[in-house]
Amino acid sequence: MDNINLLSIIAIAFVGSFGHCIGMCGGIVMAYSTAKVDSRWSHLIQVSSHILYSLGRVLTYTILGVMFGYLGGVATFSNTADGILLFIAGIAMVLTGASLLGKIKFLTIIEHSLSANTLYQNTFKAMLKSKSLISFFILGMLNGLMPCGFVYFFAITAASTASPFWGGVVMMLFGLSTIPAMFSLGYFVGIFKQSSFRALMVKLAAIAVVIYGLLTIHSGYGYITDPTKTLRDCH
16 A cells, blocks of 8 residues: 555545445434433543544454455455456445445445344444443444445455555544544534535545546556556555
């Protein structure tokens, strides 16, 4: 991974968090803020609870990144296979961007609810009722497991690194970059409820994802045509 790629990941995640993430997970943030955060708590404790929730999400994303990075590594054996992996990743990114723009229903098709899973549902409800600070962290970890097209995009990016370390870094940066939007939601609800603001953020994120996807497809072509280049050479 180079600095440009890492900066692209941060930028896409940050911008996208004010559109797609607010829409997908905003309800959960509002729900736990209402049910768990006591107005009588000190400002420090209230801030800590939100930070712990976000760090729980980041931990789950990082673990997923390590897993996908490992799978991407063991799945690549030749330059052709490396190139094909990048082609698939790039195509998925373009489809994700097009879906965010409302052109296709790619994300709608792949996003499914975990509410039917009894264990997940019961654990989520228990953490939602608990007032302990650790419950915020666990709730964040559970939220990180919820199927989400934007998470899938970064998971594919993590797999394309063919490295557990860089895969973890990709997903960690994604999680950290979404914290400002999710943390601020409870304080600036009015802003995020404005459809025009959210729509603008979604469009900017979608365009960035499509561009990044096209660059990834171009990189895949390079790995296929260059007999001396492999994904691992980038790490």
